[in-house]
Amino acid sequence: MLRHTLERLLLAVPVLFGVLLLGFFLMQVVPTDPAIVRAGPTASMEVIEAIRQELGLNEPLWKQFFIYMGRLLQGDLGVSIINNVPVTQELGATIGPTLELMLASLIWAIPLGIVMGTVGAYYRGTFLDRIIMAASVAGVSIPVFFLGLILIWFLGFQYQILPFTGRPGPIWTWEGFKAVIMPAITLGGVFVGPVARMTRSSVLDVLGADHVRTARAKGLPERTVVTRHALRNALVPVVTLIGLQIGFLLGGAVVTETVFSWPGIGRLAVGAILSSDLPMAQGTIIVLSLGFILVNLAVDVLYAVLDPRVRGA
Amino acid sequence: MSDSVVIPQSPVGVQQPEADRIVRRPSVLLLLLREPSACVALMTVVTILLAALFAPWLAPGDPYGGDLALTLQPPGELALLGTDGQGRDMITRLLYGLRTTLMIGFAAVFIGCGIGAVIGFAAAYYSRLSGLLMRLMDVLLSFPAILFGLAIAAIFGPGLTAVIIALSIATVPLMARVVRGAAIVVMQQDYIEGARALGMSDRRLILKHLLPNCLSAIFVFVTLRFGQVILLGAALSFIGLGAQPPTAELGAMAADGRNFLFFAPHVSVLPSLLIFIIVLAFNVLGDALRDALDPKLNK
Numbered sequence: 300m301l302r303h304t305l306e307r308l309l310l311a312v313p314v315l316f317g318v319l320l321l322g323f324f325l326m327q328v329v330p331t332d333p334a335i336v337r338a339g340p341t342a343s344m345e346v347i348e349a350i351r352q353e354l355g356l357n358e359p360l361w362k363q364f365f366i367y368m369g370r371l372l373q374g375d376l377g378v379s380i381i382n383n384v385p386v387t388q389e390l391g392a393t394i395g396p397t398l399e400l401m402l403a404s405l406i407w408a409i410p411l412g413i414v415m416g417t418v419g420a421y422y423r424g425t426f427l428d429r430i431i432m433a434a435s436v437a438g439v440s441i442p443v444f445f446l447g448l449i450l451i452w453f454l455g456f457q458y459q460i461l462p463f464t465g466r467p468g469p470i471w472t473w474e475g476f477k478a479v480i481m482p483a484i485t486l487g488g489v490f491v492g493p494v495a496r497m498t499r500s501s502v503l504d505v506l507g508a509d510h511v512r513t514a515r516a517k518g519l520p521e522r523t524v525v526t527r528h529a530l531r532n533a534l535v536p537v538v539t540l541i542g543l544q545i546g547f548l549l550g551g552a553v554v555t556e557t558v559f560s561w562p563g564i565g566r567l568a569v570g571a572i573l574s575s576d577l578p579m580a581q582g583t584i585i586v587l588s589l590g591f592i593l594v595n596l597a598v599d600v601l602y603a604v605l606d607p608r609v610r611g612a
Numbered sequence: 613m614s615d616s617v618v619i620p621q622s623p624v625g626v627q628q629p630e631a632d633r634i635v636r637r638p639s640v641l642l643l644l645l646r647e648p649s650a651c652v653a654l655m656t657v658v659t660i661l662l663a664a665l666f667a668p669w670l671a672p673g674d675p676y677g678g679d680l681a682l683t684l685q686p687p688g689e690l691a692l693l694g695t696d697g698q699g700r701d702m703i704t705r706l707l708y709g710l711r712t713t714l715m716i717g718f719a720a721v722f723i724g725c726g727i728g729a730v731i732g733f734a735a736a737y738y739s740r741l742s743g744l745l746m747r748l749m750d751v752l753l754s755f756p757a758i759l760f761g762l763a764i765a766a767i768f769g770p771g772l773t774a775v776i777i778a779l780s781i782a783t784v785p786l787m788a789r790v791v792r793g794a795a796i797v798v799m800q801q802d803y804i805e806g807a808r809a810l811g812m813s814d815r816r817l818i819l820k821h822l823l824p825n826c827l828s829a830i831f832v833f834v835t836l837r838f839g840q841v842i843l844l845g846a847a848l849s850f851i852g853l854g855a856q857p858p859t860a861e862l863g864a865m866a867a868d869g870r871n872f873l874f875f876a877p878h879v880s881v882l883p884s885l886l887i888f889i890i891v892l893a894f895n896v897l898g899d900a901l902r903d904a905l906d907p908k909l910n911k
Contacts, residue, residue, distance in 0.1 A: 314751050434900070440892040442843060444850045444866060445884035448873060456874050546756030550847070553758050557851045558870075569851050571634055572766045580766040587759055595754045 307599045311592050318588040322581050323367050327360070336380050336577075358529030376585070377578035379571075386582035389567060394586070395561035399470050400486060401545075401552055403479045407493055409541060416498025416537075420506060427479055431495065438492025443551045447485040448557035454481060464560040482559045486551050493547070497540045501533040508532075535605045542598030546591055642902035650900030656893035664710045673701035675708040675860045684876040696865070696879045697872055700860075708860035709883055713890070716772060716845040716861075720779035721838050727780070728787025729830070733818055736790065736795035746792065746872075749785035757782035757844045765853040772861075775854040779841050779905070787833065794829035795822055828905040835901055839894030846887045860888050 334350040335342075351357055355366045372378070376386035419431040455463035459483050468475035505511060506529050514528045515521075553565030560566070564583055571579035644650050663670060678699030687694040693702040735745040746844065760778040768774045799822070807817050846855040846863030855861030857868065862883040869880025 310747075316753070317751070321763070325763065337860055344673070436895050437892060440839065440843070440888060440895050442846055442850070442866070442884055442887050443883075444847065444863075445888055448866070448870065448880055448884060452873060452877060538834075546754070546759070550756045550758030552842070552850055553762075554847045568762050569853065572762060573770065573852050575769075577766070580762075584763050584766065585760070587756060587762070591759070 304600050306542065307596055312546060314592055315589070318355045318585060318592070319368065319371065320364075322585045322588075323364055325581050325584070326577060332356075348451075371585075376582035378578045379576050381571075381574055381576045381579070386579050389579065390564065390582055390586055392561055393564040393567045395469075396466055396561060397549075397552055397556070397565060400479060400482055400555065400561060400563060403483035404487035404490060404552075405472065407483070408490040412491045412494025413498050413530075413534070413537065415491065415495040417502050417525065417533075419495065419499040420502035421525060423503065432499070435495040435499075437459055437494040438489060439496070441489065443485060443489050443554040444558050446488050447482070447555060450481050450485055451558070466562055482555050482561055485558070486548065486555045489551050490544070490548055493544055494537070494541060497537050498533065500509075501536050502529055505529045506534040538605060539598055539602045542594060542601065545594045549587070549590075640901070640904050641845055644900055647900050647903075649896050650904075651716055652899065653838050653896035656889065657897055660710065660721075660890055660893065661714070663707060664714045667707040669727065671704040671707045673704040684872055684879065686876065687878055693882060694876070694878045697868065697876075702878065702882055705860050705865060706862075706882060706886060708889075709862040709865050710886065712772070712855055712859060712861040713842060713846060713863070713887065716775055716779070717838050717842045719776045720783060720845065721834060722729045722778070724780035724783025725787045725830075725834055725837070728784040729791050730773075731784065732788040732791025733795055733822060736792045736799060737814065737822070739819060741753075742792075745788070749788045752781065752785040755782075758847070761844070761848045765848075767773060770853045770856060772855055772859070775845050775848045778848070779844055782818050782844070783837060783841065786837065787830075788835045790829055794826040796842055798822055798825045801825075803847045832898055832902045832905060836898035839891040839898065842887065842894070843891050 332347075334347050334354060334356055337354075338347045338350050355363055358366070374387060376390070378385055379389065415431050419428045422428050451463045454460045462474075462478050463481055466475060466478050468478075470476055470479050510532075511524060511528050514524045519528075549565070552563065553569060554568040555561065556563040557569060564587065567585035568580065568587065570576075571583060577606070644654070672774055678695065678701075680699050682690065682695055683697055683699040685691055685695040685699075689701075691701050691703070695701055695704070696705060731745055731749065735742045735749075748760060757779060760781050761775065763779040764781075765771075765774040768777070804817070804821055812820070846861075846866070849861050849863030850867045852867065855864040857864065865883040866880050866887070869876070869878075869883070872879050
């Protein structure tokens with residue numbers, strides 16, 4: 300178990316290094332000179348040169364990379380060229396809302412997807428199964444923004460039940476809670492389909508297994524057979540796949556945040572790229588990548604905890 | 613065709629016992645058309661492709677020139693599906709938008725699947741390369757397409773090229789996995805051993821025997837991936853990292869219409885709906901293809 304975890308940790312190191320290297324080259328490839336941008340349009344050559352010195356831009360590339368790594372290790376991601384706010388400060392302010400949105404989406408989408416998948420598998424081939432599968436296919440096919448716009452039009456505009464822009468406060472306040480509902484329905488809505496499909500095929504596999512037949516032969520009630528014997532075993536691959544789908548969810552979060560003007564990290568990244576705020580873009584991309592490496596690591600380890608067969612491999 | 617046709621139970625390409633071999637497997641198309649939803653999906657896909665192909669002839673107006681006196685007209689007599697914020701005919705915009713959106717999909721799937729296939733075959737065929745290549749693919753796989761979209765747009769600037777590059781990169785590892793998986797199964801067949809014993813070159817063996825026998829797996833993947841790529845490309849354009857105005861692209865059009873959502877919802881809803889229909893059609897078709905090509909499910 301420990302060995303498996305350590306192995307995974309070691310494997311993550313080169314990936315992490317690759318991401319940081321990519322982040323470094325992001326700043327190199329871009330044709331704009333950060334010193335000129337920082338100095339502003341009216342600055343004299345001397346000022347620009349002074350800033351070049353200060354930023355270490357005249358050093359050889361390898362030395363610049365060490366300077367960059369040194370800064371990163373101290374948690375310094377630079378300063379936004381748009382509003383001069385430290386990148387880390389902006390990141391700190393937006394990570395919370397994004398996590399909040401993702402949690403609020405997962406908390407209803409995963410249980411619903413699992414129930415739909417299990418019911419579909421159990422009543423395989425019936426009308427109910429077909430309806431559930433059709434809904435799942437529609438769910439994976441609908442553009443996130445379309446779902447968001449429909450909700451805004453009906454719940455926000457036509458019936459004016461819920462607010463649809465911004466985040467007035469954290470989720471535990473009444474205002475904040477109301478504001479997160481529509482974005483969470485939108486983002487969770489595109490997540491139900493994949494979970495339902497994965498659960499269905501996994502439960503179908505397990506329902507045909509010997510131990511389920513044995514459980515039935517013992518005369519256990521059908522309910523127990525399905526929930527205790529089939530679902531519990533079917534959930535192992537589902538948990539892993541859900542973990543790996545977190546990336547997919549974050550992609551949806553970037554779009555959802557844009558639709559609902561949600562002040563999250565995805566919207567921050569998009570805004571930075573659109574306004575050519577390179578330090579901010581670099582910072583958001585590095586932090587998002589870091590998030591994925593961590594999630595994947597967690598999923599790997601969790602998989603080993605859930606399925607003892609993986610540990611030996 | 614009568615119902616007594618026996619479908620072989622083992623994967624395509626596997627040697628059948630003498631008695632079974634003469635029974636012909638119904639064609640994939642026929643199996644596909646048995647499913648009504650697949651029929652509808654196939655017809656939708658064909659219609660969409662034709663509409664995109666013949667857009668310049670079908671479109672009643674100019675996609676980039678509008679009449680500013682006739683902005684945001686609701687669907688009706690004046691314009692069948694209304695006009696957008698700059699008085700451009702929606703039907704024309706949708707047809708041209710469809711072209712751009714499908715072009716992004718084709719380009720990304722073509723490039724991504726091409727590179728992915730080469731890597732997948734290489735990993736399956738040269739076992740020494742396998743570990744390194746697949747580890748590399750795992751790394752790529754751990755990042756979502758949208759993150760590639762952000763990174764590439766940050767480097768090259770937002771635009772169609774950035775979207776195509778990002779979606780190609782995101783497709784490579786998936787394709788490599790599918791191809792490697794399929795190729796490894798085929799590699800274990802006797803006829804590969806036979807071809808090798810005959811002294812066939814690696815290149816010829818891969819192109820003549822390996823590739824044709826992996827085609828069904830590739831075909832299913834490409835169909836499903838096309839839908840996903842369209843969805844991702846539209847999303848990237850919607851958030852502003854893809855097609856730039858005034859380019860007609862469905863995702864960008866949906867974003868543009870957001871400003872008039874409450875008094876002219878058709879500007880945003882129509883392109884979004886079209887994306888939904890395209891992706892749905894490809895997903896249903898891909899699922900049906902998989903079922904039709906996988907004999908194990910044809911019980």
